[in-house]
Amino acid sequence: MPTGRTVGGSTFRHRYGWTEQRLKYNKITITLKRTKMGPNKKAAKHRLSHETEREFGGTLGAVCIPIFLPLTVLFLICVSQSPEANVFQLPPRLPTTDQLWDPLAPMLLLGWIGLHALLYMMPLGKVSEGLVLRNGTRLKYPINGFHSLCISAVLLMLLLAFGAPLGYLFELLVPLAVSAIAVSFLFSIYLYVRSFWAPSHALALGGDTGNPLYDFFIGRELNPRVGNFDLKYFCELRPGLIGWVVINLGMLMKEVELRGSPSLSMILVNCFQLLYVADALWNEEAVLTTMDIVHDGFGFMLVFGDLAWVPFTYSLQASFLVVHPQTLSLLKAAVIVALNGVGYYIFRRSNSQKNQFRRDPTHPSVSGLETIATATGKRLLVSGWWGLVRHPNYLGDLLMALAWSLPCGFSHVLPYFYVIYFTILLIHREARDDRQCRAKYGLAWDTYCRRVPYRIFPYLY
Ligand SMILES: NC(=O)C1=CN([C@@H]2O[C@H](COP(=O)(O)OP(=O)(O)OC[C@H]3O[C@@H](n4cnc5c(N)ncnc54)[C@H](OP(=O)(O)O)[C@@H]3O)[C@@H](O)[C@H]2O)C=CC1
Numbered sequence: 001m002p003t004g005r006t007v008g009g010s011t012f013r014h015r016y017g018w019t020e021q022r023l024k025y026n027k028i029t030i031t032l033k034r035t036k037m038g039p040n041k042k043a044a045k046h047r048l049s050h051e052t053e054r055e056f057g058g059t060l061g062a063v064c065i066p067i068f069l070p071l072t073v074l075f076l077i078c079v080s081q082s083p084e085a086n087v088f089q090l091p092p093r094l095p096t097t098d099q100l101w102d103p104l105a106p107m108l109l110l111g112w113i114g115l116h117a118l119l120y121m122m123p124l125g126k127v128s129e130g131l132v133l134r135n136g137t138r139l140k141y142p143i144n145g146f147h148s149l150c151i152s153a154v155l156l157m158l159l160l161a162f163g164a165p166l167g168y169l170f171e172l173l174v175p176l177a178v179s180a181i182a183v184s185f186l187f188s189i190y191l192y193v194r195s196f197w198a199p200s201h202a203l204a205l206g207g208d209t210g211n212p213l214y215d216f217f218i219g220r221e222l223n224p225r226v227g228n229f230d231l232k233y234f235c236e237l238r239p240g241l242i243g244w245v246v247i248n249l250g251m252l253m254k255e256v257e258l259r260g261s262p263s264l265s266m267i268l269v270n271c272f273q274l275l276y277v278a279d280a281l282w283n284e285e286a287v288l289t290t291m292d293i294v295h296d297g298f299g300f301m302l303v304f305g306d307l308a309w310v311p312f313t314y315s316l317q318a319s320f321l322v323v324h325p326q327t328l329s330l331l332k333a334a335v336i337v338a339l340n341g342v343g344y345y346i347f348r349r350s351n352s353q354k355n356q357f358r359r360d361p362t363h364p365s366v367s368g369l370e371t372i373a374t375a376t377g378k379r380l381l382v383s384g385w386w387g388l389v390r391h392p393n394y395l396g397d398l399l400m401a402l403a404w405s406l407p408c409g410f411s412h413v414l415p416y417f418y419v420i421y422f423t424i425l426l427i428h429r430e431a432r433d434d435r436q437c438r439a440k441y442g443l444a445w446d447t448y449c450r451r452v453p454y455r456i457f458p459y460l461y
Pocket residue numbers: 289290291292347351354357358378379380381382386390391393394397425429433436437448
């Protein structure tokens with residue numbers, strides 16, 4: 001019988017009599033106490049208490065980020081559409097009040113979200129189970145995001161065939177972003193209020209600090225649902241992500257209106273980002289094991305990220321290209337396509353390898369890989385993609401991000417906003433994940449880190 005193994009700095013004993021287990025989980029100390037009950041684990045009663053250390057700068061971050069990021073979205077759209085496209089221009093270019101509002105924008109936005117809610121509820125595709133929750137149950141999720149993308153594509157083609165002016169999205173970008181920001185605030189308030197009716201096991205471990213500003217920002221409830229409709233899972237992949245490629249298409253149509261045909265740069269940006277979104281929806285099931293679904297509460301940060309940040313800042317290259325056309329030689333285009341291909345290959349293969357390993361470690365594609373055991377019973381891959389760096393999927397994602405900016409040339413910083421922001425996001429995300437894994441796996445995680453010393457970039461970081 002193993003006793004006294006150290007996990008995340010605390011001691012726990014595998015013994016039939018009693019256990020007291022202190023897990024440091026993402027800066028949250030969880031104390032699980034079991035009474036003397038014999039070997040039947042199901043009979044053991046858990047007392048759960050948690051003190052949380054706050055992320056994203058705590059209360060200050062929770063107040064500043066919801067002010068600063070929405071303004072950043074509006075600022076960046078305006079800069080991308082201005083002739084100078086200079087992010088460092090002082091005073092900063094902000095929209096006039098006239099530019100902010102168009103009654104068409106909220107109608108289009110709510111119609112779009114409503115359409116995707118209907119598609120989500122359609123009995124298409126399979127139903128999959130999420131990971132086991134703290135109360136021992138598993139939620140069911142419809143895997144029909146790719147169907148939604150295809151149906152959206154057919155509807156858009158029909159609209160184009162009937163002469164719908166999709167290029168008008170260029171003029172509507174700022175009012176649409178304003179509406180998405182307003183919806184994000186209202187929706188987050190609804191989520192915060194309704195979380196007080198949720199049972200305690202349904203709250204996110206880091207989102208129930210008792211500080212209303214912080215909890216509103218980070219999200220109290222883990223998987224808020226209306227009946228079977230999972231609000232977080234729905235927002236993560238559908239209206240925002242598909243909305244992003246629709247905005248890109250709108251920018252392409254605007255270019256056609258202005259110059260008669262789309263540029264090679266615009267085609268590349270549209271194709272690369274469509275591939276990324278289609279891939280996410282094709283592999284929708286894999287989202288069920290991401291940090292956002294498994295760990296993070298659904299609050300302002302994710303709501304705004306999904307509904308406003310992703311569609312309006314990830315499409316900046318396309319809106320930039322409308323006003324700042326670029327000439328791209330075939331040779332340069334080929335190099336950029338190759339870079340995107342390499343990035344995509346690393347991203348997809350590494351994500352699929354880990355998902356396959358987590359779902360079925362005996363599967364022939366992963367059973368031959370070298371692994372190390374952890375005290376939780378789960379194993380960690382130390383060969384294959386996950387033996388190269390600790391986050392090969394981030395490496396691939398970053399290479400793609402660079403390939404999306406390069407078609408915009410080197411004359412402006414703005415098209416590189418995504419790759420700069422994304423590097424910061426992923427470095428921060430890696431640090432969060434490192435803390436969580438050290439808490440979960442203790443010594444085994446340290447061994448893994450020694451075996452695989454680089455986090456994202458081989459021999460660099
Ligand atoms: N475009 C965008 O804006 C964004 C894209 N992304 C992308 O989303 C994808 C998912 O990222 P994310 O959810 O952050 O994290 P990961 O998919 O990298 O998952 C991290 C988890 O994987 C497991 N793990 C880590 N190392 C190993 C190993 N050696 N062997 C087996 N399992 C391991 C651990 O969980 P456990 O052991 O519990 O299974 C760990 O918590 C990435 O490709 C990322 O690039 C992410 C954020 C934003």
